[in-house]
Amino acid sequence: MTLVAGIDSSTQSCKVAIRDLATGELVRQGRAAHPSGTEVDPQAWWEALGSAIADAGGFDDVAAVSIAGQQHGMVVLDAAGEVIRPALLWNDTRSAGAAAELIAEFGAAALAARTGSVPVASFTATKLRWLRDAEPSAADRVAAVALPHDWLTWRLRGFGPASASPLGPVLDELVTDRSDASGTSYWNPTAGAYDHELLVAALGHDAVLPRVLGPAESAGTTVALSAPGLPTLPAGIVVGPGAGDNAGAALGLGATEGDVVVSIGTSGTVFAVTGEPSADESGTVAGFADASGAFLPLVATLNAARILDATAALLGVDHDTLGSLALAAAPGADGLVLQPYFEGERTPNLPDATATLFGMTLASTTREGLARAAIEGLLCGLADGLDALRRVGVEPSRILLIGGAAMNPAVQAIAAQVFDVPVTVPEPGEYVADGAAVQAGWAFSGTRPTWGVSVAASPAADFRSVIREQYAARAAR
Ligand SMILES: Nc1ncnc2c1ncn2[C@@H]1O[C@H](COP(=O)(O)OP(=O)(O)O)[C@@H](O)[C@H]1O
Numbered sequence: 029m030t031l032v033a034g035i036d037s038s039t040q041s042c043k044v045a046i047r048d049l050a051t052g053e054l055v056r057q058g059r060a061a062h063p064s065g066t067e068v069d070p071q072a073w074w075e076a077l078g079s080a081i082a083d084a085g086g087f088d089d090v091a092a093v094s095i096a097g098q099q100h101g102m103v104v105l106d107a108a109g110e111v112i113r114p115a116l117l118w119n120d121t122r123s124a125g126a127a128a129e130l131i132a133e134f135g136a137a138a139l140a141a142r143t144g145s146v147p148v149a150s151f152t153a154t155k156l157r158w159l160r161d162a163e164p165s166a167a168d169r170v171a172a173v174a175l176p177h178d179w180l181t182w183r184l185r186g187f188g189p190a191s192a193s194p195l196g197p198v199l200d201e202l203v204t205d206r207s208d209a210s211g212t213s214y215w216n217p218t219a220g221a222y223d224h225e226l227l228v229a230a231l232g233h234d235a236v237l238p239r240v241l242g243p244a245e246s247a248g249t250t251v252a253l254s255a256p257g258l259p260t261l262p263a264g265i266v267v268g269p270g271a272g273d274n275a276g277a278a279l280g281l282g283a284t285e286g287d288v289v290v291s292i293g294t295s296g297t298v299f300a301v302t303g304e305p306s307a308d309e310s311g312t313v314a315g316f317a318d319a320s321g322a323f324l325p326l327v328a329t330l331n332a333a334r335i336l337d338a339t340a341a342l343l344g345v346d347h348d349t350l351g352s353l354a355l356a357a358a359p360g361a362d363g364l365v366l367q368p369y370f371e372g373e374r375t376p377n378l379p380d381a382t383a384t385l386f387g388m389t390l391a392s393t394t395r396e397g398l399a400r401a402a403i404e405g406l407l408c409g410l411a412d413g414l415d416a417l418r419r420v421g422v423e424p425s426r427i428l429l430i431g432g433a434a435m436n437p438a439v440q441a442i443a444a445q446v447f448d449v450p451v452t453v454p455e456p457g458e459y460v461a462d463g464a465a466v467q468a469g470w471a472f473s474g475t476r477p478t479w480g481v482s483v484a485a486s487p488a489a490d491f492r493s494v495i496r497e498q499y500a501a502r503a504a505r
Pocket residue numbers: 038039040041292293294295333334336337347348431432433434435436
């Protein structure tokens with residue numbers, strides 16, 4: 029049996045899935061938590077990767093591995109391969125002003141044409157601009173800029189600071205893939221090339237950027253690694269190019285035309301695989317590349333599963349009870365509307381916003397109503413994202429609902445009331461890690477594995493227009 033491993037180094041945790049290349053059968057899995065916060069030392073991801081690999085029973089019998097990861101995070105390296113400062117994550121909004129500056133300097137239409145997207149604070153270029161202005165001595169030392177998955181892939185292949193890696197700080201050995209490169213705001217998905225003028229405008233000087241590999245290209249192989257608390261690896265495992273986590277999920281689901289993936293994890297994302305690139309000048313849709321050689325128009329919200337975490341904590345219940353409470357309230361929650369911008373928001377671009385509860389009356393202010401308003405508010409933001417995808421030409425025929433919160437039966441049922449296209453819930457699984465495993469198998473064998481995905485639920489279509497109408501009315505005010 030040939031085993032391939034996929035890794036999802038996501039915002040909240042690191043997950044490993046080991047599958048049989050021939051059948052796709054899940055053989056082993058593991059996971060480890062990441063630190064909280066929007067600024068994280070990449071070493072914590074490296075240690076979590078070691079724990080997750082150990083939790084999955086190790087890689088001694090694994091033939092190939094690939095890493096998908098949270099997108100956009102700024103990992104800055106000096107000439108010695110040392111991480112200069114903690115990484116700023118996709119959900120860190122301190123660079124909102126820098127994003128506005130870059131748009132003012134180049135124009136939204138030009139940036140959309142050159143990079144597929146109009147940057148918001150999530151994008152790497154804006155974080156580099158923030159670094160240039162807020163920490164100039166750190167910016168001066170930047171010799172290379174990587175994304176979370178690029179840096180982990182580099183470490184897995186034995187590169188890193190001289191003191192902590194067998195092959196040392198060879199910056200030219202950094203690699204990435206099209207999907208993650210397209211979230212930087214200095215890579216052109218249509219041309220398939222970096223735009224160094226935009227990098228220099230952001231950082232203040234040029235730097236080494238990871239070489240962009242094709243979907244099935246191998247990044248090389250692992251070297252033997254062994255140190256307490258860090259990944260333990262045998263030599264010679266084929267390493268795939270890696271991917272942004274959303275592109276990884278599309279690969280893991282085998283998403284095809286008509287499929288729109290709605291992922292409810294730390295971020296909420298709505299995306300589709302398309303044959304043509306997109307360039308939305310309004311900035312709502314990010315024109316990413318995917319991990320199969322195609323494109324991935326995507327809308328992302330900063331607030332998603334943690335809306336439900338916060339509401340469940342407030343009500344003093346677990347996720348299941350939150351769901352039961354929500355289903356006990358009527359669609360529309362008697363007018364109670366949660367605009368759930370707890371962490372600011374990215375879509376719409378309101379980095380300094382906070383959450384607001386509208387429509388509180390003596391009748392509507394119940395535990396059941398609040399639970400439902402939380403789920404409805406979460407899903408309405410994503411349904412707005414679906415409408416934005418339609419505006420760039422995506423024609424959805426079904427929603428594939430994934431991510432931690434998609435496991436909640438109430439979220440599934442209310443999704444069928446909020447989305448006006450049929451909702452399908454794949455078997456609970458780690459589709460980002462699975463997509464990375466597909467990619468590892470592709471790099472190993474030269475053929476893209478097609479493993480198939482089982483469906484767990486197809487909630488009956490139950491569209492209730494009141495939910496989106498009252499949400500939109502509140503948003504308009
Ligand atoms: N049954 C559930 N109902 C609602 N939320 C859930 C449920 N199970 C997990 N979650 C939430 O899902 C999130 C994790 O989802 P995941 O897709 O793994 O996120 P990420 O990939 O961003 O780390 C957490 O915020 C967790 O509390």
